Amino acid sequence: MLEDNGVFTGLPVELGAMKLEEVALPEVTLIAPFKGQMMLVADALKQNIGLILPPAGQYRASARAGAYWRSPGQWLVFGALDTGALKGMAAAVDMSDAFGRLRLTGGREALARLVEVDLEAMPPGQVAHTALVDIGISVIATGDGFELMLPRSYAASAVRRIETAMRGVVARRLVE
Numbered sequence: 001m002l003e004d005n006g007v008f009t010g011l012p013v014e015l016g017a018m019k020l021e022e023v024a025l026p027e028v029t030l031i032a033p034f035k036g037q038m039m040l041v042a043d044a045l046k047q048n049i050g051l052i053l054p055p056a057g058q059y060r061a062s063a064r065a066g067a068y069w070r071s072p073g074q075w076l077v078f079g080a081l082d083t084g085a086l087k088g089m090a091a092a093v094d095m096s097d098a099f100g101r102l103r104l105t106g107g108r109e110a111l112a113r114l115v116e117v118d119l120e121a122m123p124p125g126q127v128a129h130t131a132l133v134d135i136g137i138s139v140i141a142t143g144d145g146f147e148l149m150l151p152r153s154y155a156a157s158a159v160r161r162i163e164t165a166m167r168g169v170v171a172r173r174l175v176e
Helices: 038-049 108-112 152-175
Strands: 013-015 018-022 028-033 059-061 066-071 074-078 090-094 099-105 127-132 135-142 145-151
Touching (some): 013 152, 066 135, 108 145, 127 152, 135 152
Antiparallel strands (some): 013 018, 018 099, 028 074, 059 066, 127 135, 135 145
């Protein structure tokens, strides 16, 4: 894992009540249970990090880690994980340097310009896999906004697009 996870440049961006900022990303592990091993993986994770893998569309967290379904048979786990406890039960791949995470508060209208997801219908803890224009992202609804997980190679493009949408919202409010 990188010592300085400064993936995004030009942050934070604050416009009106909207704020876009980087969120420190703990260790990220991709977990893919082997065929017939899901229940054993669930038991091992419950002991290891205090949670089991959530169903599609949900984010779950414990005091030690968080997780969400990424794709069929694959979950992302955030936090320190003893992958040795999963030996023979699941593939566990360190993905810590693959992603960046942003937090957008007060910017639902700006984000709605960029994704094809009904953001108003997302309760806290719900996850949607979509595209930020053409960048594959995961949107996690929080109590006060959204967290966005995206490939770190698209960090600069994502920030520019979100900031442009934020500016558009502010400009529209000025002429209304």
